[in-house]
Amino acid sequence: MSIKHHWLDRERFTNYPRILLGMFILAAICWIVMSKDMVDMKGKPLGYDFITFWAASHLALAGHAADAYQIPLLFAAEKIGVPASQSVFVWYYPPTFYLLVLPLALLPYIVAYWAFILPTLCLYLLALRRVVWNTHAKWCIAAFPGLWMNIFHGQNAFLTATLAAAAVLCLKRRPVLAGVFIGLLAIKPHLALLFPVALLAIGAWRAIIAAATTAVISLALGSLTLGTSTLTACLGSLRYARVFLEGGFLPWPKMPTAFALMRLLGAPVGSAYLVHAIGAGCAVLAVWFVWRRSQDWGLRGAALMTATFLVSPYVFDYDLAWLAFPIAWLALIGLRDGWLRGEREVLVAAWLLPVVMSPLASALHLQVAPFVLACLLGMNVRRVALVAKRSQDRSCSGHDLRGSTI
Numbered sequence: 001m002s003i004k005h006h007w008l009d010r011e012r013f014t015n016y017p018r019i020l021l022g023m024f025i026l027a028a029i030c031w032i033v034m035s036k037d038m039v040d041m042k043g044k045p046l047g048y049d050f051i052t053f054w055a056a057s058h059l060a061l062a063g064h065a066a067d068a069y070q071i072p073l074l075f076a077a078e079k080i081g082v083p084a085s086q087s088v089f090v091w092y093y094p095p096t097f098y099l100l101v102l103p104l105a106l107l108p109y110i111v112a113y114w115a116f117i118l119p120t121l122c123l124y125l126l127a128l129r130r131v132v133w134n135t136h137a138k139w140c141i142a143a144f145p146g147l148w149m150n151i152f153h154g155q156n157a158f159l160t161a162t163l164a165a166a167a168v169l170c171l172k173r174r175p176v177l178a179g180v181f182i183g184l185l186a187i188k189p190h191l192a193l194l195f196p197v198a199l200l201a202i203g204a205w206r207a208i209i210a211a212a213t214t215a216v217i218s219l220a221l222g223s224l225t226l227g228t229s230t231l232t233a234c235l236g237s238l239r240y241a242r243v244f245l246e247g248g249f250l251p252w253p254k255m256p257t258a259f260a261l262m263r264l265l266g267a268p269v270g271s272a273y274l275v276h277a278i279g280a281g282c283a284v285l286a287v288w289f290v291w292r293r294s295q296d297w298g299l300r301g302a303a304l305m306t307a308t309f310l311v312s313p314y315v316f317d318y319d320l321a322w323l324a325f326p327i328a329w330l331a332l333i334g335l336r337d338g339w340l341r342g343e344r345e346v347l348v349a350a351w352l353l354p355v356v357m358s359p360l361a362s363a364l365h366l367q368v369a370p371f372v373l374a375c376l377l378g379m380n381v382r383r384v385a386l387v388a389k390r391s392q393d394r395s396c397s398g399h400d401l402r403g404s405t406i
Helices: 011-033 052-060 063-069 071-081 095-106 109-130 136-140 143-153 157-172 175-187 195-202 205-226 229-247 258-264 269-293 295-312 317-337 343-364 369-403
Strands: none
Touching: 011 136, 011 143, 011 317, 052 071, 052 095, 052 109, 063 071, 063 143, 063 195, 063 229, 095 109, 095 175, 095 205, 095 229, 095 258, 109 143, 109 157, 109 317, 143 157, 143 317, 157 175, 175 195, 175 205, 195 205, 195 269, 195 295, 195 343, 205 229, 258 269, 269 295, 269 369, 295 317, 295 369, 317 343, 317 369, 343 369
16 A cells, blocks of 8 residues: 655755745845846835835934924935935834834945844744754745845834744743733734734733733833824824725735735725725634634744734735744644644745735736635634544543443
């Protein structure tokens, strides 16, 4: 009798990431070589979104922090950092993150970019080391498209992913420290929406108090340092973010959300929000179920960090750097407990998602990311339900045996 082997064998698991890593490195070299005056062929600065971090810092150091929320004034500051830039990037961040990037404009643009990306990348890799670290995992992490998307965009996903994962990793033994990490995640509040659900599900009151306290203190510190007008300007700018999101001024193909899916299909704004709300509600219930019914911290963390992308309508491909943690946790569980049908295929799809999502959406006018993310979240729910069913079956069998007469 022959044993049927899975297509994702050790050789492919080792070689495919190496091939993709080489492609990313080649793409980065071409991108830099073909650029001129720190601007690529599309008129965008190298590091894309990082230009907003540098420009906001420049305005704040000049004593005009609130001006960063005014698009013409921000664009003028961006031109100081990269004079040849032709693209406009906007700034919606709260004073908590603003305070973090405040010193960046003390350095030239490219130097500041590396001064931000390299330390946050190191934190990200250190957090991943706590989850999984071996020869094969290193290749998968090095070639992970989410990592490269964040590097190309000069974004903060390394930092936000580290804070979220560190909170999960610390929650069991150091709940107050976990709460501090969650509170610091308020630098991007829409990515912290599910933590209250998870913490309430397990009654982690010390973490909840620590998170709320940290968030309030960090917001107050940022507002006092940069001026209270900065907080007012931030809140006022959110209406522009909503208009840009709904009108397509933000690229829907790069947004892995149900809202983007519906808008790409031509649905009106109200219908897109409705579908997204239904998906978000299901994601909330899934996180509650997993955290309430399972004691496995890998499943808990994977469910939380995956479901985050099904809750907020405002996330991008670079934010999918978060997925390295759910993929790692679920892969370890599969290796430990055995694979269920389709799980490895879902993990491969999730691993590739950050790089294939946008091209597929642009070509097909179909955003596949919500389906992949829903399958990834479904892996968690299925695992928990399966364990619960087995436990119930054992309980029933034990009850029947005890109640029988021999």
